[in-house]
Amino acid sequence: MIFSLIAATAISSIFFVFPEVITAQSEEKFFVTHSGGVVKTTGEIIDPLYVEATMEFDPMEYLRDFDYGLTSTLPDGTTLREYTIVAEDDKIMEVSPGVFYNAWTFNGSVPGPTIRATEGDTVRVNFINNGSKQHTMHFHGIHPAEMDGVFEIVGGGGGQFTYEFIAGPAGVHPYHCHVMPLEEHIVHGLYGVFIVDPKEGREPADEMVMVLNGLDTDFDTENNFYAANTIPFYYQHHPIQIKTNELIRIYVVNMVEFDPINNFHLHGNLYKYYPTGTDLVPSFYTDMITLSQTERGIMEFEYQYPGKYLFHAHKVEFSEKGWVGIFLVSDDNSDSLQETSPTTGDTNEYGT
Amino acid sequence: MELDKKPSKAKTIISGLIPFVFVMIMMAYIFGPGSDLLDLGVPLPEITIEMIDFVGSEVHATVRNTGPIPVEVVMADINDRIQPAAVEPDRFLERYETALVRIPFEWNEAEPYTIGITIEDGTRFEKEIEAAAPRLQLSLELIGFFAIIGTYVGIIPVMIGLMWLPFIRRLSKNKYHFFMALTVGLLLFLGIDSIEEALDASAENLAASFNGALLVATVTILSFLGLYYSGEKLIQRVKDSPYAKPVAIALMISIGIGLHNFGEGLAIGAAIGLGQVALSTFLIVGFALHNTTEGLAIASPLAKEKKSVIRKLVAMGMIAGAPAIFGAWLGGFMYSPFSAVIFLSIGAGAIFQVIIIIMKWLREENENSLSSASIVSGIAVGMLVMYLTSIFV
Numbered sequence: 153m154i155f156s157l158i159a160a161t162a163i164s165s166i167f168f169v170f171p172e173v174i175t176a177q178s179e180e181k182f183f184v185t186h187s188g189g190v191v192k193t194t195g196e197i198i199d200p201l202y203v204e205a206t207m208e209f210d211p212m213e214y215l216r217d218f219d220y221g222l223t224s225t226l227p228d229g230t231t232l233r234e235y236t237i238v239a240e241d242d243k244i245m246e247v248s249p250g251v252f253y254n255a256w257t258f259n260g261s262v263p264g265p266t267i268r269a270t271e272g273d274t275v276r277v278n279f280i281n282n283g284s285k286q287h288t289m290h291f292h293g294i295h296p297a298e299m300d301g302v303f304e305i306v307g308g309g310g311g312q313f314t315y316e317f318i319a320g321p322a323g324v325h326p327y328h329c330h331v332m333p334l335e336e337h338i339v340h341g342l343y344g345v346f347i348v349d350p351k352e353g354r355e356p357a358d359e360m361v362m363v364l365n366g367l368d369t370d371f372d373t374e375n376n377f378y379a380a381n382t383i384p385f386y387y388q389h390h391p392i393q394i395k396t397n398e399l400i401r402i403y404v405v406n407m408v409e410f411d412p413i414n415n416f417h418l419h420g421n422l423y424k425y426y427p428t429g430t431d432l433v434p435s436f437y438t439d440m441i442t443l444s445q446t447e448r449g450i451m452e453f454e455y456q457y458p459g460k461y462l463f464h465a466h467k468v469e470f471s472e473k474g475w476v477g478i479f480l481v482s483d484d485n486s487d488s489l490q491e492t493s494p495t496t497g498d499t500n501e502y503g504t
Numbered sequence: 505m506e507l508d509k510k511p512s513k514a515k516t517i518i519s520g521l522i523p524f525v526f527v528m529i530m531m532a533y534i535f536g537p538g539s540d541l542l543d544l545g546v547p548l549p550e551i552t553i554e555m556i557d558f559v560g561s562e563v564h565a566t567v568r569n570t571g572p573i574p575v576e577v578v579m580a581d582i583n584d585r586i587q588p589a590a591v592e593p594d595r596f597l598e599r600y601e602t603a604l605v606r607i608p609f610e611w612n613e614a615e616p617y618t619i620g621i622t623i624e625d626g627t628r629f630e631k632e633i634e635a636a637a638p639r640l641q642l643s644l645e646l647i648g649f650f651a652i653i654g655t656y657v658g659i660i661p662v663m664i665g666l667m668w669l670p671f672i673r674r675l676s677k678n679k680y681h682f683f684m685a686l687t688v689g690l691l692l693f694l695g696i697d698s699i700e701e702a703l704d705a706s707a708e709n710l711a712a713s714f715n716g717a718l719l720v721a722t723v724t725i726l727s728f729l730g731l732y733y734s735g736e737k738l739i740q741r742v743k744d745s746p747y748a749k750p751v752a753i754a755l756m757i758s759i760g761i762g763l764h765n766f767g768e769g770l771a772i773g774a775a776i777g778l779g780q781v782a783l784s785t786f787l788i789v790g791f792a793l794h795n796t797t798e799g800l801a802i803a804s805p806l807a808k809e810k811k812s813v814i815r816k817l818v819a820m821g822m823i824a825g826a827p828a829i830f831g832a833w834l835g836g837f838m839y840s841p842f843s844a845v846i847f848l849s850i851g852a853g854a855i856f857q858v859i860i861i862i863m864k865w866l867r868e869e870n871e872n873s874l875s876s877a878s879i880v881s882g883i884a885v886g887m888l889v890m891y892l893t894s895i896f897v
Binding site: 181183189191193194195196197198199200201247248249250251252253367369370376377384469472473474 | 603608
């Protein structure tokens with residue numbers, strides 16, 4: 153009896169002891185590693201760096217998507233821009249291949265829509281909270297206290313609030329939910345970008361928005377992923393296509409939580425940097441800017457030579473967890489609106 | 505108690521099966537369709553990274569689903585940096601199913617690494633490796649190398665220990681009892697040591713769902729019972745010859761020690777396999793010193809045997825010592841934490857069985873008492889000697 157028990161235990165334990173012996177053979181696939189090696193496998197390939205997730209959110213569309221709102225003119229002649237923003241907190245998003253995360257969203261995406269107005273415009277945001285929790289919208293910028301979205305809590309299940317203020321100052325600002333626990337509401341994705349254009353406008357450019365963010369998918373107050381615009385490695389497998397000698401303007405907002413700093417490094421080039429975008433004169437000409445929480449600014453640059461250029465966090469941990477992308481610069485002078493020489497003209501503005 | 509009639513066989517079987525039928529009805533009710541009786545709480549997925557191998561320019565992680573629900577392996581990382589990888593046979597893991605995650609990575613020898621695996625809900629599990637070392641490939645040279653190590657650790661020290669036999673033979677009855685009791689002390693220590701190692705191995709590498717401590721307890725007791733039963737049979741068979749009993753006891757001691765040394769061999773092989781080579785040389789010296797005392801344990805009962813025992817002695821030395829070689833092979837070439845726990849527990853059961861046999865024998869020899877000074881001091885000294893030599897391990 154005892155022996156048969158032992159024998160049964162021993163035989164069944166073989167399955168635990170040598171599991172790899174029992175795996176069946178199937179057809180071989182292969183993939184190329186980033187250092188160029190070829191790996192053959194009979195199993196599956198899990199490669200978040202080059203395999204695309206099936207996503208509703210399209211970072212390429214978000215990149216150049218600006219919401220100017222429903223525009224009308226008020227009796228006093230100022231422009232009124234109306235927006236409707238709906239908050240939800242039950243969305244499950246595939247943020248990286250196979251990784252599902254409960255994102256809290258403004259208008260269904262993380263980040264929320266990029267709200268854009270001109271300095272002096274009246275901005276009216278009809279906020280609807282369709283979530284199960286309380287949420288608000290808190291804009292960075294200048295506005296009356298009751299429009300600050302901190303003490304005017306909007307209940308879930310259809311609660312409403314209308315934020316109205318005069319857009320200003322010119323620059324790039326974040327907006328985010330300001331309900332406690334604040335960190336939780338921010339890291340789940342309730343944030344977006346608010347751009348205020350100066351009255352005199354800015355030079356025409358290929359403009360884009362990059363929100364530097366992180367995802368703490370296992371809730372241990374450490375980010376598992378980092379990204380520009382939420383999806384890790386997205387702009388690495390979908391390079392951003394730009395042209396030589398064309399002015400590129402990026403509105404960069406750092407929304408990373410948990411880690412005190414983030415940064416933005418550009419390859420093969422340097423950019424003019426306007427902190428918070430509030431001044432028309434750049435403060436730096438560099439390829440590396442360090443950003444703390446909600447610190448933001450405008451970066452302007454042109455590429456002289458075509459090719460592939462990386463941009464990424466030079467806090468390499470962040471880039472190896474997804475905050476990395478590529479500019480694919482193509483040689484195209486035919487329809488360039490810009491002056492071709494980046495070194496002439498307004499160089500005296502940099503100071504010495 | 506007397507039964508009035510012979511109960512019919514069918515009735516007995518049916519009455520034995522009735523509770524099972526009710527258990528099945530209960531299970532059907534709880535798990536059956538439309539039943540959400542137990543739909544409380546959130547089942548948390550869990551995986552355990554059981555083994556890490558460094559092979560060529562790849563890191564291999566053996567992952568097992570040790571949680572209550574199926575999981576999907578979706579991402580691998582090394583030192584918390586995301587890496588592309590292959591999962592074999594596939595990324596879907598049912599309960600207790602394993603997969604091999606192959607991560608192409610140019611690792612550096614002797615450096616520490618943390619291997620992380622992320623599942624579909626974004627939870628990350630990790631395992632730390634103190635020092636990366638290439639997995640040992642089966643080769644004649646290595647087989648020989650492990651055989652030599654096993655010989656140093658197992659056979660040679662046990663044989664040296666056996667050389668105490670002529671010394672023990674010259675002792676008076678009391679002093680002889682002291683040495684037998686010393687053997688008990690040595691074995692007691694070894695048994696506790698085996699259990700401790702088994703518990704360590706299960707705590708480090710086995711998932712909580714395997715109930716490591718209870719696995720060790722169950723295997724130890726099964727091994728004890730099995731060997732106790734066969735040991736008693738062996739002693740009964742040789743009862744007629746008055747001199748055979750010491751031989752039987754010595755044989756059982758050597759079998760118990762052999763199983764224990766198999767476990768030690770596993771530990772040494774695994775230490776070399778896992779790249780803790782410096783630790784391993786130290787381990788070898790320690791085990792060699794330590795195991796000399798095991799020879800003494802076998803020699804003590806044989807002292808009663810008047811005939812020439814040289815051949816028996818050598819055979820028993822081999823039984824006790826040679827398993828270290830097999831253990832080193834297994835540990836070095838195909839280490840699995842599960843097998844380590846199992847063999848260490850079997851060894852512990854075997855040793856406790858031997859202790860019982862010797863204690864019984866000592867009691868018979870000593871007018872049904874174990875409270876003589878020689879026995880008590882023998883056990884105490886045995887434990888102390890083992891403890892002191894264990895400091896070298």
